[in-house]
Amino acid sequence: MSMLKHFLFALFLVLSSSALCLELEISELVKAAKSGDAEAMYGVFFEIVKRGTVEHPVTKKDGKLATYWLIQAGEHNSVKAAYVLQTCYETGCFGVPIDKKRAQHYKELAKKQRPSK
Numbered sequence: 001m002s003m004l005k006h007f008l009f010a011l012f013l014v015l016s017s018s019a020l021c022l023e024l025e026i027s028e029l030v031k032a033a034k035s036g037d038a039e040a041m042y043g044v045f046f047e048i049v050k051r052g053t054v055e056h057p058v059t060k061k062d063g064k065l066a067t068y069w070l071i072q073a074g075e076h077n078s079v080k081a082a083y084v085l086q087t088c089y090e091t092g093c094f095g096v097p098i099d100k101k102r103a104q105h106y107k108e109l110a111k112k113q114r115p116s117k
Contacts, residue, residue: 033069038076045070045081049094067095074106082110 026047032040048066052058058066070088073081088096089103 033072036076038073038078038081041069041073041076042078042081045073045084063095070094071096074109077109077113079110079113082106082113086110 026044029040029043029047033044045066048058048062048069051062070081070084074085083106084094085096086103086106088094089099089106092098
């Protein structure tokens with residue numbers, strides 16, 4: 001095999017194993033999220049969203065799944081999710097409708113949960 005073929009084969013193996021590791025990580029996050037871990041719930045949301053690009057946005061189905069986990073994380077007192085949900089309820093992002101009352105709720109939750117200095 002030529003040097004280029006060896007390189008391309010090695011690159012393929014690295015990329016394949018990276019994708020597999022990512023799927024395993026998400027699988028573990030989902031398992032933890034289903035058991036009630038708020039940070040894992042937020043992690044599932046984040047992993048789904050970060051897969052999207054301008055050229056290849058997240059599918060509608062994955063977007064709904066991401067929003068589901070974001071809301072679950074917020075309901076389980078994740079500070080990170082509270083910050084995102086505050087913005088989403090103020091502006092209508094990630095399929096969340098504008099709702100000033102809910103935005104205020106998550107603003108207060110984030111403030112309450114924020115670590116003190």
